Amino acid sequence: MKDIAREAGVSASAVSFALNNRAGVSPGTRARIERVAERLGWRPHSAARALSGESAGVLGMVLARPAGSLGVESFFLQLMSGIQRALAPRDHALLFQMVDDLDSECELYRRWWAEGRVDGVVVVDPRTEDPRPALLASLGLPAVVVGGMETGGQAPPTGPRLSNVWADDTAAMVTIVRHLYGLGHRRVAHIGGIGGFAHTERRIEALRAEAARAELADARSVTTDYTDAQGAEAARGLLAQTTPPTALICDNEVMAVAAVSVAAERGLAVPRDISIVSWEDSVLCRTLHPQLTSLSRDTEEFGRHAAEALLAVLTGGPGRRVTVPLPRLIPRESTAPPPGG
Amino acid sequence: MKDIAREAGVSASAVSFALNNRAGVSPGTRARIERVAERLGWRPHSAARALSGESAGVLGMVLARPAGSLGVESFFLQLMSGIQRALAPRDHALLFQMVDDLDSECELYRRWWAEGRVDGVVVVDPRTEDPRPALLASLGLPAVVVGGMETGGQAPPTGPRLSNVWADDTAAMVTIVRHLYGLGHRRVAHIGGIGGFAHTERRIEALRAEAARAELADARSVTTDYTDAQGAEAARGLLAQTTPPTALICDNEVMAVAAVSVAAERGLAVPRDISIVSWEDSVLCRTLHPQLTSLSRDTEEFGRHAAEALLAVLTGGPGRRVTVPLPRLIPRESTAPPPGG
Numbered sequence: 001m002k003d004i005a006r007e008a009g010v011s012a013s014a015v016s017f018a019l020n021n022r023a024g025v026s027p028g029t030r031a032r033i034e035r036v037a038e039r040l041g042w043r044p045h046s047a048a049r050a051l052s053g054e055s056a057g058v059l060g061m062v063l064a065r066p067a068g069s070l071g072v073e074s075f076f077l078q079l080m081s082g083i084q085r086a087l088a089p090r091d092h093a094l095l096f097q098m099v100d101d102l103d104s105e106c107e108l109y110r111r112w113w114a115e116g117r118v119d120g121v122v123v124v125d126p127r128t129e130d131p132r133p134a135l136l137a138s139l140g141l142p143a144v145v146v147g148g149m150e151t152g153g154q155a156p157p158t159g160p161r162l163s164n165v166w167a168d169d170t171a172a173m174v175t176i177v178r179h180l181y182g183l184g185h186r187r188v189a190h191i192g193g194i195g196g197f198a199h200t201e202r203r204i205e206a207l208r209a210e211a212a213r214a215e216l217a218d219a220r221s222v223t224t225d226y227t228d229a230q231g232a233e234a235a236r237g238l239l240a241q242t243t244p245p246t247a248l249i250c251d252n253e254v255m256a257v258a259a260v261s262v263a264a265e266r267g268l269a270v271p272r273d274i275s276i277v278s279w280e281d282s283v284l285c286r287t288l289h290p291q292l293t294s295l296s297r298d299t300e301e302f303g304r305h306a307a308e309a310l311l312a313v314l315t316g317g318p319g320r321r322v323t324v325p326l327p328r329l330i331p332r333e334s335t336a337p338p339p340g341g
Numbered sequence: 342m343k344d345i346a347r348e349a350g351v352s353a354s355a356v357s358f359a360l361n362n363r364a365g366v367s368p369g370t371r372a373r374i375e376r377v378a379e380r381l382g383w384r385p386h387s388a389a390r391a392l393s394g395e396s397a398g399v400l401g402m403v404l405a406r407p408a409g410s411l412g413v414e415s416f417f418l419q420l421m422s423g424i425q426r427a428l429a430p431r432d433h434a435l436l437f438q439m440v441d442d443l444d445s446e447c448e449l450y451r452r453w454w455a456e457g458r459v460d461g462v463v464v465v466d467p468r469t470e471d472p473r474p475a476l477l478a479s480l481g482l483p484a485v486v487v488g489g490m491e492t493g494g495q496a497p498p499t500g501p502r503l504s505n506v507w508a509d510d511t512a513a514m515v516t517i518v519r520h521l522y523g524l525g526h527r528r529v530a531h532i533g534g535i536g537g538f539a540h541t542e543r544r545i546e547a548l549r550a551e552a553a554r555a556e557l558a559d560a561r562s563v564t565t566d567y568t569d570a571q572g573a574e575a576a577r578g579l580l581a582q583t584t585p586p587t588a589l590i591c592d593n594e595v596m597a598v599a600a601v602s603v604a605a606e607r608g609l610a611v612p613r614d615i616s617i618v619s620w621e622d623s624v625l626c627r628t629l630h631p632q633l634t635s636l637s638r639d640t641e642e643f644g645r646h647a648a649e650a651l652l653a654v655l656t657g658g659p660g661r662r663v664t665v666p667l668p669r670l671i672p673r674e675s676t677a678p679p680p681g682g
Contacts, residue, residue, distance in 0.1 A: 022379075023376070027368035027371065027372045030371070031368040058436065058458075076418065084437075084438070084439040087438070087439075088440065093437060093438035094437045094438065095399065095434050095435070095436050095437075096421075096434060096435045096436075096437050097428070097429070098422075098425040098428075098429050117399075254624055257624055257625070258624070260628065261627075261628055283595055283598055283599070284598070286602075287598045287629060288629060288630070289629070289630040
């Protein structure tokens with residue numbers, strides 16, 4: 001806008017009138033402004049929308065994950081369900097696209113924002129090295145990041161138009177490890193999610209720190225793509241060790257269920273021979289035999305908080321940080337003292 | 342467009358040039374056209390997009406379901422995952438909104454289409470009395486209906502810009518009933534989905550017809566909202582009857598799991614005292630003890646087919662009907678001969 005005004009030698013409000021198809025500028029000036037605008041690559045819709053102050057009534061969400069990993073776990077559906085609960089009364093829609101990688105995701109933010117397709121975006125799967133907050137800030141695209149971005153105790157970033165809704169994964173991991181420690185476990189393994197994702201790395205780091213503090217004999221993490229296939233593979237690898245772990249912490253319920261199957265395959269009884277904890281509660285965990293000890297969090301509520309935080313930014317509020325309640329550990333039948341413990 | 346041209350006394354192409362910010366029309370004419378357009382309530386984006394022939398690159402999907410029912414079952418996530426698989430290589434996004442009822446859904450189609458927000462829509466949960474195909478046809482909004490709309494063997498509707506991707510629920514129900522009949526069951530109950538949804542009604546009708554044909558002693562259906570809560574309530578009601586059914590057919594895996602829990606609550610062993618079939622296969626069905634006899638269908642593939650059928654219409658192809666492969670019944674541990682059978 002300012003570039004067009006300078007180039008055409010007119011005021012910014014004249015540019016606004018001309019490009020917004022409003023009266024208040026002479027036909028000659030209007031024509032000159034339009035020529036300059038065209039030369040500078042100005043794009044009608046976005047500008048018209050931005051100038052008119054009209055909102056798109058749409059929040060965007062891009063998911064850069066392996067395609068096969070979407071259909072298996074309940075987390076995203078519950079998150080979207082929560083977002084929809086917040087959007088429905090306001091008649092907003094969610095624009096959703098899956099892409100291959102982070103570069104494509106960033107490109108899509110640029111395009112959606114330039115074309116006025118979204119008012120803001122819900123950013124998921126924050127990484128430890130994440131180019132998105134800086135990009136969003138430079139674009140001025142309002143956003144909420146779901147999940148923390150800090151490592152080593154740093155706070156997740158917020159900004160004038162950037163909010164953050166996060167869960168304290170470190171404290172949650174400590175809760176699980178202490179539950180297992182209290183039962184007598186000293187060899188614990190963690191079947192984690194995707195490496196490089198901030199919450200995965202934070203859980204890995206939390207396990208390492210708590211294991212050192214409690215002087216566990218063994219504590220290790222492996223990363224996966226969150227599918228039951230990779231969860232089962234990880235469980236097989238861990239249980240095939242000469243001195244296998246006596247407890248497994250699985251980053252979602254699908255992998256916890258896969259671990260139960262692998263244990264059965266190897267003739268191990270849960271929880272007599274091996275304890276299993278699911279980092280996600282669902283009807284699955286409550287119905288499986290044995291019922292799974294699970295970390296229960298309200299993912300729909302997480303999604304609702306995220307949408308509310310973004311909508312608050314859109315209505316002119318400052319970026320803010322929302323911490324969702326610490327998930328509760330629900331001890332069920334899948335955790336018990338280790339063999340001989 | 343024609344109205345603006347007539348009112349301004351110019352050609353339609355002059356209107357197109359003027360409103361699309363292109364050269365080829367004098368500043369005076371442009372100003373006159375803009376005044377008329379404004380008076381007639383012309384809206385910049387959609388018109389600009391429509392005039393330029395630019396596609397939105399977006400397919401829409403509206404879900405008119407109780408908010409709480411979205412997060413529990415895997416069907417929609419898998420469907421969306423399949424849709425995304427088809428859209429991702431073409432750089433299309435999915436615009437998704439939840440609404441309270443069918444009226445709001447219809448209103449949203451009107452608005453999205455008028456504002457050029459979508460190129461076409463994926464219509465889900467077809468009803469036995471469904472106003473949507475006629476509306477979509479009158480709008481000229483390209484669409485694909487996921488699921489059939491026929492009752493009593495009528496074929497689901499298609500049209501010049503309306504495709505249909507559907508599964509033969511009748512044949513699937515017959516397969517399940519014959520499996521149970523073969524085991525000796527003569528009292529069968531069906532815990533169905535939402536009443537009025539075409540596929541729910543079709544399954545109810547198919548059970549009734551097959552029960553009459555096979556002269557079953559009892560066959561009844563109850564409808565639910567697909568949640569584990571209503572599934573459990575339905576199972577409790579059915580099993581509390583003086584002469585309870587010996588087999589339950591549950592319309593999704595979450596309700597099947599709930600039915601297993603209710604059986605356990607009542608001291609009934611599965612499958613010794615009661616057989617249970619899940620109309621949906623998932624990791625849940627394979628991991629539960631006993632493993633659930635399930636109808637296995639590829640819901641991601643269903644979604645992919647739907648998106649492909651819609652994209653074919655968008656590129657000028659005729660509306661077409663796609664029948665997805667008949668789901669397979671996978672007998673596992675949860676079905677066996679009835680007590681004394």
